[in-house]
Amino acid sequence: MSRSTEGGTVSEARTRLLNTATRIFYAEGIHSVGIDRIVAEAKVTRATLYRHFASKEDLVLAYLAQADQAIRGQVAAAQASSPSPDDQVRAVAKSITDGIQSTGFRGCAFLNAAAEYSDPAHPIHQAVLAHRQWFLDTVTGLMAQTDDGVADAAGRHFVMLRDGAMAAGCLFDPKLISDTFLHGVEGIIKARTIPELTGGATASAAKS
Amino acid sequence: MSRSTEGGTVSEARTRLLNTATRIFYAEGIHSVGIDRIVAEAKVTRATLYRHFASKEDLVLAYLAQADQAIRGQVAAAQASSPSPDDQVRAVAKSITDGIQSTGFRGCAFLNAAAEYSDPAHPIHQAVLAHRQWFLDTVTGLMAQTDDGVADAAGRHFVMLRDGAMAAGCLFDPKLISDTFLHGVEGIIKARTIPELTGGATASAAKS
DNA sequence: CAGGATGTAGACCGAACATTCTACCTCCCT
DNA sequence: AGGGAGGTAGAATGTTCGGTCTACATCCTG
Incomplete structure (x- = not known):
C-alpha cells in the first residue's frame, strides 16, 4: 500500500x-x-x-504546510513567466484573482486559520506568520528594481490589497473583487515607476 | 436587579x-x-x-449586532466631524487605524466570524454580509460627489484596503499597517478627484 | 397580597470531542 | 521464513460541548 x-x-x-x-x-x-x-x-x-x-494540531500544520507549498509553486511559476518584474507582479496578481474566481474559493487558508488561532504563541498562528513574512518579502523583492524604500512600501501596499481581496473574495462578487484588485495593483506598479504621479504621497510614505 | x-x-x-x-x-x-x-x-x-x-448562536448574533452598532456610531461621528467629504473619508480611515493600533486589536470581528461560519445560509454568515454591505454602501456614498461610476470603484477600493489592513493589523506591525493603509486611502481620494493622474486605470475600472 | 420576571445553585442529558487501545490482517524487504 | 511497517475494525477513555431541568430566593408592580 x-x-x-x-x-x-x-x-x-x-x-x-x-x-x-x-x-x-x-x-x-x-x-x-x-x-x-x-x-x-x-x-x-x-x-x-x-x-x-501526532494530533489534530499536527494534521492542521501539515495542511498549512501543503497550502504554503502550493502558493510558493504558484509564485515561482509567475516569476518564471516573464523577464519583466512588472509582469511578474501582474502574474502573481493574476494567480490570486484566478484563485478568487475558482469554484469553492473560501478565502485565504492562512487568514482563516489565524482567525481561529489568535494566540501568537500557538504553532498554527506562527505557521501563518511565517508564510505571510515569506510572501511579503517575495513581493517586495519583485517590487525592488532600483529604489528600495519605494519597494518596501509598494510590497506592503500590494499585500494589503491582496489580503483585502482574499478576505472579501468569498463574501462579495468575485469578479468585481478581482477587477478592483487588479486595478489597484496597476496603480501600485505605476506609482512605483513614476512616483510623482501620485502627488508625492507614496514617495513620502516610503521614507517615513 | x-x-x-x-x-x-x-x-x-x-x-x-x-x-x-x-x-x-x-x-x-x-x-x-x-x-x-x-x-x-x-x-x-x-x-x-x-x-x-435562545442559544449560543443567538448570543453570537447579539455580539455581532453590538459590534455593528459600535461601528455605525464611529462612522456617524466621522461623518459629523467635517463638512468636506474627503475629510469624512479620512476620518473614517483614522477611526480604522485607531482601532488597529489599540491594545487587544484582533482584526475585524465580522471577517473573523465569516472565517468560522462559511455556510452562506447561516444566520451568522448573513449578519456579516449585511454589515459589510452597509459599510460598502456608506463609504461609496462618501466617495460620491459628482461622478457616480468613479465613486463605486473608489468605494470598493477603499473597502478592500480596509479589509487587508484589518486582517493584517493583528499579524504584523500595526503602525506600519496603519501607515500603509492611510497612504493608500490618500491615493484613492486623489485618484478620484484627479483621475487622469492614475493613467486612466481607475477611471476605466469604474466603467467595467 | 399575588404574580410574574429575574436571578442563583447545581444536577442532569445525550452527543461529540480528541485520543488510546487491543486484536488481527497483509504486504514487502531481508 | 520471519519481522516490521502499514493497515483495518471497533471498543473504550475521560472531557467538554450545548442545552434542559428542578428548586428556591428576590424584587417590582398591578
Missing part, C-alpha cells in the same frame, strides 16, 4: 488523509470539524490517522 | 453576559470558547444565559 521513492516512503492513506483534511478544513474551518469526519471521508480508521499524525 | 426605561427593560446580567461574550469571542474566536467559559466569567449561571438568549 506504500510507494517507495529514494530517501522516503509515501503512504497512500496518509496522502488521502491530508487531502481530505485540506478540503474540509479549507471549506469549513478547523475547530468546527472533528477527527471522525476527516477519518470517515478519507476512508481510514482513527488508528491510521494517529499513526501518521 | 433591572433598570427600567421607557419602552424596555435592561437586565444587568444580560449586559454583563453580552459584554463578556463580546470580549471573549473577539479575542479568542467563537467555536473555541464554550458556554461554560462565558457563564463563569460573566458571573451568571447557565440558566440565566438561556433565559436571555
Whole structure:
C-alpha cells in the first residue's frame, strides 16, 4: 500500500488523509470539524490517522504546510513567466484573482486559520506568520528594481490589497473583487515607476 | 436587579453576559470558547444565559449586532466631524487605524466570524454580509460627489484596503499597517478627484 | 397580597470531542 | 521464513460541548 521513492516512503492513506483534511478544513474551518469526519471521508480508521499524525494540531500544520507549498509553486511559476518584474507582479496578481474566481474559493487558508488561532504563541498562528513574512518579502523583492524604500512600501501596499481581496473574495462578487484588485495593483506598479504621479504621497510614505 | 426605561427593560446580567461574550469571542474566536467559559466569567449561571438568549448562536448574533452598532456610531461621528467629504473619508480611515493600533486589536470581528461560519445560509454568515454591505454602501456614498461610476470603484477600493489592513493589523506591525493603509486611502481620494493622474486605470475600472 | 420576571445553585442529558487501545490482517524487504 | 511497517475494525477513555431541568430566593408592580 506504500510507494517507495529514494530517501522516503509515501503512504497512500496518509496522502488521502491530508487531502481530505485540506478540503474540509479549507471549506469549513478547523475547530468546527472533528477527527471522525476527516477519518470517515478519507476512508481510514482513527488508528491510521494517529499513526501518521501526532494530533489534530499536527494534521492542521501539515495542511498549512501543503497550502504554503502550493502558493510558493504558484509564485515561482509567475516569476518564471516573464523577464519583466512588472509582469511578474501582474502574474502573481493574476494567480490570486484566478484563485478568487475558482469554484469553492473560501478565502485565504492562512487568514482563516489565524482567525481561529489568535494566540501568537500557538504553532498554527506562527505557521501563518511565517508564510505571510515569506510572501511579503517575495513581493517586495519583485517590487525592488532600483529604489528600495519605494519597494518596501509598494510590497506592503500590494499585500494589503491582496489580503483585502482574499478576505472579501468569498463574501462579495468575485469578479468585481478581482477587477478592483487588479486595478489597484496597476496603480501600485505605476506609482512605483513614476512616483510623482501620485502627488508625492507614496514617495513620502516610503521614507517615513 | 433591572433598570427600567421607557419602552424596555435592561437586565444587568444580560449586559454583563453580552459584554463578556463580546470580549471573549473577539479575542479568542467563537467555536473555541464554550458556554461554560462565558457563564463563569460573566458571573451568571447557565440558566440565566438561556433565559436571555435562545442559544449560543443567538448570543453570537447579539455580539455581532453590538459590534455593528459600535461601528455605525464611529462612522456617524466621522461623518459629523467635517463638512468636506474627503475629510469624512479620512476620518473614517483614522477611526480604522485607531482601532488597529489599540491594545487587544484582533482584526475585524465580522471577517473573523465569516472565517468560522462559511455556510452562506447561516444566520451568522448573513449578519456579516449585511454589515459589510452597509459599510460598502456608506463609504461609496462618501466617495460620491459628482461622478457616480468613479465613486463605486473608489468605494470598493477603499473597502478592500480596509479589509487587508484589518486582517493584517493583528499579524504584523500595526503602525506600519496603519501607515500603509492611510497612504493608500490618500491615493484613492486623489485618484478620484484627479483621475487622469492614475493613467486612466481607475477611471476605466469604474466603467467595467 | 399575588404574580410574574429575574436571578442563583447545581444536577442532569445525550452527543461529540480528541485520543488510546487491543486484536488481527497483509504486504514487502531481508 | 520471519519481522516490521502499514493497515483495518471497533471498543473504550475521560472531557467538554450545548442545552434542559428542578428548586428556591428576590424584587417590582398591578
